[in-house]
Amino acid sequence: MLRVAVIGSGPSGVYTAQTLVGQEAVPDVEVYVLDRLPCPYGLVRYGVAPDHEKIKSLQNNLRTVLEHPRVHFLGNVEVGGAGVGLKELREIFHAVVFCVGAATDRHLGIPGEELPGSHPATDFVAWYSAHPDAAPDGFTLTARSAVVIGVGNVAVDVARMLSRGAAELAVTDMPQKALGALADSRVEDVWMVGRRGPSHAKFTTKELRELGALPGTQVVVRPEELAMDPGYRDASGLPAPVRRNIEVLHDWAERPVARAAGMGRVRRIHLRFFLRPVEILGDRPSGVRAVRFERTAPDGRGRVAGTGEHEEIEGQLVLRSVGYRGLPQPGLPFDEATGTVPHEGGRVLKDGVPYPGIYVAGWIKRGPTGVIGTNRPCAKETAMSLLADAAGLARRTVAADPVAALERAGARPVPWRGWLAIEAAEAECGRDLGRGPVKLADWAGLLRAARSAVVGR
Numbered sequence: 001m002l003r004v005a006v007i008g009s010g011p012s013g014v015y016t017a018q019t020l021v022g023q024e025a026v027p028d029v030e031v032y033v034l035d036r037l038p039c040p041y042g043l044v045r046y047g048v049a050p051d052h053e054k055i056k057s058l059q060n061n062l063r064t065v066l067e068h069p070r071v072h073f074l075g076n077v078e079v080g081g082a083g084v085g086l087k088e089l090r091e092i093f094h095a096v097v098f099c100v101g102a103a104t105d106r107h108l109g110i111p112g113e114e115l116p117g118s119h120p121a122t123d124f125v126a127w128y129s130a131h132p133d134a135a136p137d138g139f140t141l142t143a144r145s146a147v148v149i150g151v152g153n154v155a156v157d158v159a160r161m162l163s164r165g166a167a168e169l170a171v172t173d174m175p176q177k178a179l180g181a182l183a184d185s186r187v188e189d190v191w192m193v194g195r196r197g198p199s200h201a202k203f204t205t206k207e208l209r210e211l212g213a214l215p216g217t218q219v220v221v222r223p224e225e226l227a228m229d230p231g232y233r234d235a236s237g238l239p240a241p242v243r244r245n246i247e248v249l250h251d252w253a254e255r256p257v258a259r260a261a262g263m264g265r266v267r268r269i270h271l272r273f274f275l276r277p278v279e280i281l282g283d284r285p286s287g288v289r290a291v292r293f294e295r296t297a298p299d300g301r302g303r304v305a306g307t308g309e310h311e312e313i314e315g316q317l318v319l320r321s322v323g324y325r326g327l328p329q330p331g332l333p334f335d336e337a338t339g340t341v342p343h344e345g346g347r348v349l350k351d352g353v354p355y356p357g358i359y360v361a362g363w364i365k366r367g368p369t370g371v372i373g374t375n376r377p378c379a380k381e382t383a384m385s386l387l388a389d390a391a392g393l394a395r396r397t398v399a400a401d402p403v404a405a406l407e408r409a410g411a412r413p414v415p416w417r418g419w420l421a422i423e424a425a426e427a428e429c430g431r432d433l434g435r436g437p438v439k440l441a442d443w444a445g446l447l448r449a450a451r452s453a454v455v456g457r
């Protein structure tokens with residue numbers, strides 16, 4: 001028997017578990033998938049936007065893995081900090097795979113970043129996704145203008161969520177308080193601002209196109225700004241995904257969309273480029289009032305250089321969407337520059353040599369890039385390394401009962417049936433509100449629902 005702990009139940013964790021139990025070369029692999037939250041699926045539940053139902057439905061695939069007879073989900077188990085330490089984990093499991101993602105946001109390092117009204121976009125995402133660490137009434141949306149810094153897919157997500165109408169959001173599983181706040185939102189203008197040109201934007205075409213399809217919303221681009229980009233003027237040498245982005249932007253520039261005419265309330269999403277944020281303006285306690293940008297220009301080497309020309313964009317809400325960042329893990333080496341754990345083929349490297357029995361997969365291994373599917377080959381590589389090490393790993397004696405041992409270490413795990421009870425409670429909550437399932441947004445509610453299903457162990 002080989003008993004493995006996978007830390008994190010997002011895509012990389014679940015795909016790791018899937019590879020470990022889906023092979024026959026090493027029989028009797030038992031996988032315990034531990035998560036800090038009582039709910040599984042990581043960013044599929046708490047990052048994928050609620051109106052992306054198709055991507056959300058990936059949860060069904062992940063569920064099949066977590067219901068495998070040799071996979072055991074244990075929620076509400078924190079690793080590190082006040083939770084279970086690496087030493088204890090090693091006494092319970094033959095191997096530990098960290099699939100913890102990139103749990104924090106990157107900083108801009110400019111004045112005004114901490115003013116009221118300036119938030120990491122990931123906080124906004126956590127709020128509308130009902131993450132229990134986010135305050136349910138964290139955003140009131142009294143702003144008339146919102147500035148989103150960055151042009152990646154998270155920026156597109158938050159710009160779209162700020163622009164969607166209440167009726168479109170009511171059919172999602174968004175928590176009731178966030179739905180109410182977005183329904184009452186006074187935001188009319190959303191500015192999405194990139195420091196480089198359109199040929200270096202990180203968003204994908206499908207996500208970009210969706211902005212143009214939002215009812216009651218105009219997408220505004222500035223042809224002269226797009227044309228500053230040599231790649232925009234001549235896209236022939238660019239990779240196909242970038243060319244497709246350029247085509248969409250070109251279409252918007254050539255044919256300004258007037259679909260919103262006659263639809264009552266109109267919102268605008270302004271896509272801006274070649275603007276580098278230099279300061280968030282405002283004061284305490286009133287909060288942000290604008291973002292000051294420096295105009296940039298291509299430097300001929302794929303980067304940009306400041307021109308000394310400045311522009312202020314008004315905004316009472318600023319969402320900084322400049323990427324995620326991994327956090328150091330207890331007892332593991334950490335590369336501060338990339339926010340990842342050094343590894344070779346998924347084997348953690350401590351002082352340059354493999355740390356026996358310790359592995360990484362997903363964003364903590366390769367950094368916060370790629371779509372959900374990118375985690376499949378990444379997790380498979382790690383799982384194959386682990387399986388190749390199996391004979392040596394299985395020689396170590398581990399605790400007889402892993403759940404009892406975790407409890408002795410101070411954890412109060414929520415097993416799979418506890419999660420099923422949370423799902424049932426969310427369906428009931430939605431029924432009471434005349435909606436489909438509605439996510440529970442607080443720790444107490446989640447744990448109460450989970451415990452209702454757990455009698456003994």
Ligand code: NAP
Pocket residue numbers: 107108149150151152153154155157194195196200201202203207276277321322323324368369370371372
């Ligand atoms: P991202 O794709 O890395 O985009 C970050 C953006 O922030 C880039 O435009 C970057 O510009 C900009 N930026 C970074 N530092 C900056 C600074 N100091 N000043 C101004 N701008 C700065 O990150 P993300 O949007 O957080 O997405 C993370 C990952 O999740 C990506 O792989 C994304 O595709 C994925 N995701 C996918 C979906 C989906 O498939 N629907 C949805 C959400 C997220 P530079 O390029 O100039 O650095």
